[in-house]
Amino acid sequence: MSLSTWFSISNLSVMPFWLxxxxxxRTRWTDRLVRSPLIVLPAAAIYVALVLPALGLVLPTVAxxxxxxxxxxxxxxxxxxxxxxxxxxxxxxVARWIYLDARERPWPAPLLSALLLATLLLGxxxxxxxxxxxSGVVARFRxxxxxxxxxLLDGSRPLAWAGxxxxxxxxxxxxxxxxxxRELTGAPLWLKPAKFAASVALALLTLAALLRHLGPATRxxxxxxxxxxxxxxxxxxxxxxxxxxxxxxxFNYSTRFNGVVFQIMGLAITVFTGAVAYxxxxxxxxxxxxxxxxxxxxxxxxxxxxxxVIAFLMPRPTPAQLTTLQAERPxxxxxxxxxxxxxxxxxxxxxxxxxxxxDLRVPHFMGLHGLQVLPLAGWWLSRRRRRSGExxxxxxxxxxxxxxxxxxxxxxxxxxxxxxxxxxxxLLSPDALTITLGAGILLGCLVAATGAxxxxxxxxxxxxxxxxxxxxxxxxxFTSCSPSENSWRPSPTSASMAAPSTSPAYRPATFARAxxxxxxxxxxxxxxxx
Numbered sequence: 001m002s003l004s005t006w007f008s009i010s011n012l013s014v015m016p017f018w019l020x021x022x023x024x025x026r027t028r029w030t031d032r033l034v035r036s037p038l039i040v041l042p043a044a045a046i047y048v049a050l051v052l053p054a055l056g057l058v059l060p061t062v063a064x065x066x067x068x069x070x071x072x073x074x075x076x077x078x079x080x081x082x083x084x085x086x087x088x089x090x091x092x093x094v095a096r097w098i099y100l101d102a103r104e105r106p107w108p109a110p111l112l113s114a115l116l117l118a119t120l121l122l123g124x125x126x127x128x129x130x131x132x133x134x135s136g137v138v139a140r141f142r143x144x145x146x147x148x149x150x151x152l153l154d155g156s157r158p159l160a161w162a163g164x165x166x167x168x169x170x171x172x173x174x175x176x177x178x179x180x181x182r183e184l185t186g187a188p189l190w191l192k193p194a195k196f197a198a199s200v201a202l203a204l205l206t207l208a209a210l211l212r213h214l215g216p217a218t219r220x221x222x223x224x225x226x227x228x229x230x231x232x233x234x235x236x237x238x239x240x241x242x243x244x245x246x247x248x249x250x251f252n253y254s255t256r257f258n259g260v261v262f263q264i265m266g267l268a269i270t271v272f273t274g275a276v277a278y279x280x281x282x283x284x285x286x287x288x289x290x291x292x293x294x295x296x297x298x299x300x301x302x303x304x305x306x307x308x309v310i311a312f313l314m315p316r317p318t319p320a321q322l323t324t325l326q327a328e329r330p331x332x333x334x335x336x337x338x339x340x341x342x343x344x345x346x347x348x349x350x351x352x353x354x355x356x357x358x359d360l361r362v363p364h365f366m367g368l369h370g371l372q373v374l375p376l377a378g379w380w381l382s383r384r385r386r387r388s389g390e391x392x393x394x395x396x397x398x399x400x401x402x403x404x405x406x407x408x409x410x411x412x413x414x415x416x417x418x419x420x421x422x423x424x425x426x427l428l429s430p431d432a433l434t435i436t437l438g439a440g441i442l443l444g445c446l447v448a449a450t451g452a453x454x455x456x457x458x459x460x461x462x463x464x465x466x467x468x469x470x471x472x473x474x475x476x477x478f479t480s481c482s483p484s485e486n487s488w489r490p491s492p493t494s495a496s497m498a499a500p501s502t503s504p505a506y507r508p509a510t511f512a513r514a515x516x517x518x519x520x521x522x523x524x525x526x527x528x529x530x
Contacts, residue, residue, distance in 0.1 A: 003077045003078060003081045006046060006049075006050060006081050006085075007081045007084060009046060010042075010043055010046045010081070010084060010085040010088055011088070011179060013042035013043050013046065013088070014039075014040075014042070014043055014088045014089075014092050015179065016033075017033065017034055017039050017092060017095075017096075018092070018095070018116075018120055018175075020033050020034065021034060021095055021096075021099055021113075021116045022113050022116050022117050022120070022171075022175070023113070025099065025109050025112045025113055025116065026109045026112075030099075031103075034096050034099055034100075035100075037093070037096065039092060039096060040089045040090075040092050040093045040096075043085050043088040043089035043092065044085075044089045046085045047082055047085040047086050047089060050078065050081060050082040050085065051082050054078060054082075057073070058073065058079075058082075061073050087123065090123075091119060091120060091123050094119055094123070094126075094127055095116050095119045095120065095126075098115065098116060098119060098126075098127070098130050099112075099116065101134070102115075102130075102134075105134075107133075111133070113171075114171065115129055115130045115133065117171055117174070117175060120175065120178065121174055121175070121178060151209065151212060152205060152208045152209055153208075154212050155207075155208040155209055155210065155211040155212035156207065156208040156211050156212075156217070156225055158225055158226065158229055159204045159205070159207050159208035159211070159225055159228070159229065160204075160205065160208045162204050162229045162232070162233070163200075163201045163202075163203075163204035163205035163208060164201070164205075165201075166197050166198075166200045166201030166202075166204060166232075166236070167197075167198075167201040169193075169197040169201075169236060169240070170194055170197040170198050170201060173190050173193045173194035173197055173240070174190075174194055176190040176193075176243075177189075177190040177191065177194060182246060184243075184246070184247075184248055185248060185343055185344035186344035186345065186347075186352070187344075187347075187352050189243055189246065190243055191352075192239065192243070192249070193236070193239050193240045193243045196235070196236060196239050197236060199368065200232045200235070200236060202369075202372065203232075203304075203368070203371060204228065204229070204232065206371050206372050206375075207225075207228070207279070207371075210283075210297050210300070210371075210375060211225075211279070213288050213289075213290075213293065213294070213297060214282060214283060214286045214288070214297075215286055218282075220278065220282075221278075221279065221282060224275040224278045224279055225275075227271060227272070227274075227275040228272060228275045228276070231268040231269070231271050231272040231275070232272060234264070234265075234268045235265060235268050235269060235272070238261055238264065238265050238268075239265075242258075242261065248333075249261070249262070249265065250262065250265070250314075250335070251314075251315060251333050251334055251335035251336065252332070252333065253331065253332060253333065253334050254332035254333075266315065269308070269311065272308075273305065273308040273309070276301065276304055276305060276308065277305055279301065280298070280301035280302065280304075280305060283297050283298045283301050284298050290378075290382045290385075291396055291397075291399070291400035291403075292378045292379075292381040292382040292385065292396075292399040292400045292402070292403040293375065293378040293379050293381075293382045293403075294378070294400075295378055295400055295403040295404050295407060296374045296375040296376070296377055296378020296379065296381075296403050296406075296407065297374075297375050297378065298407075299370070299374045299403075299404070299406075299407025299408070299410070299411070300370050300371045300372070300373070300374035300375045300407070301371065302370075302407070302411065303366075303367050303368075303370025303371065303373075303374060303407070303410060303411055303414060304367060304368055304370055304371040305367075306367040306370070306411060306414055306415075307363065307364050307365070307366065307367020307368035307369075307370065307414065308367070308368065310360060310363050310364045310367055310418060311360075311364050313360055314335050314336065314337055314360050314364075315334065315335035316335060317331075317334050317335065318335075318336050321333065321334055321335075321336075337354075337359055337360055337361050338354045338357050338358065338359050338360075339357055339358035339359065339360065339421055339422060339423075339424045340356075340357035340358055340424025341354055341356045341357030341424070345357075347359075348427070348428075351365075353426075353427055354426060355426050355427075355428065355429075356426060357424045357425075357426060358420065358421035358422060358423060358424040358425055358426065359421055359426070359427065360418075360421050360422075362417045362420075362421055362427050363414050363415075363417040363418040363421060366410075366413065366414045366417055367414045370410055370411070370414065373410060374403075374406065374407050374410055377403060377406045377407075378403040378406075381394065381399040381400075381402050381403050381406075382399060384399065385399045394456070395456065398452050398453060398455075398456055401448075401452040402449060402452055402453075405445050405448045405449050405452065406445070408445070409441055409442070409444070409445035412437075412441035412444075412445075413438065413441060415437075416434060416437045416438050416441060419433070419434065419437060420434040
């Protein structure tokens, strides 16, 4: 039997138990299924069957572990297959302990499923997350999580539940990435569905949170909300369906069916962008109580629209594809993420953004997630806003100006990364033009922020100077004694002496001489009395 077959059998030996633990952790069937520790026996038996014949090779390596021999062992097909069976057996044993330990805890099933999924995917990190939750972290954060979810429901109940559905699909796609190790265009087959599920879930949950600040929903807003949910669901359904078939979802014209599917995706994202534009218009027309947060929301919508429009540059044929199309030859792929290099080349971890040429996914990503960045910036500025009756903090006008500056600067950075991508420059290797544009935008934001804060700084400086003058003995109230009058008479008040510019008789030297004379007269009068 080949090692590839052993690898597949080891995956199948633990799949029923993991599916029960993750999908139905609170059912009697799962309780009966995982009660026995023998559930790890199939994976352990596969490990033993692989290691025992090669014990003479494995034992010296693990008895005196060094990096080079261990790397060589794990890099071989036998070592990788045996190590994988080892991981599966121990991860399942740990997951069984987590499940049995959590049975008496009043935790919701989705939380337990998420912890078990993290144990399947990342082993020790999942165990660490469970131990942290077991120590009381969950109980501490549960009221805040419930309150946050209620706020999402107040903003838009359909968007909140749709966002949670996207998060659940993300978990399914991550599990599929483990169980289905196939690759497509140089990346794991299920990586793109997972990234799209995460992006859609985050966008819908963010919209639910932001709409709470825009007042009651009108009929048009409710229509836009359901349009967003329908088009996003269609997009995710198509991407996951194409991944299930083992073909790429974007730019795929290899068959008539794949071409029609991609055209439907393009239509769906166009309608989605139109619904976002409608909500952006509502955001600009509605008055938000907190001005800094309001500008963060408005400019966040603009950034998201900018990122969505950038996506329409991707289906354009590359020069090589255009040549093939003009020659009327079959062209299975029309369009690309990368600029200047083919898709599927070397890229950054996780995102797979090209490190050899430009990549339109960079400005697309930055623009879309401006919907989260800019409202967060506005919220942070609003938290530092001066409250009624307080003297510390930012004035409301300054906070709103800084929110606008942050939004305009962010849009400028998105435009800079777009220019960089269109010039076929990788994100981590900017050219002189990109650096100049970025530095100019940052400098402009710094100058604008300085101008917005300048009145506040001047007011603080004037207040400090006034406090210093009022504390000085030369400007405080004093009394003097006249020898001709056996009584004390008040001298000029601090109010009159604290404004030298309006008193033409005020001179520092004259004032000092007058003070010395009054002191001498008082001393002489005291000596006469004695």
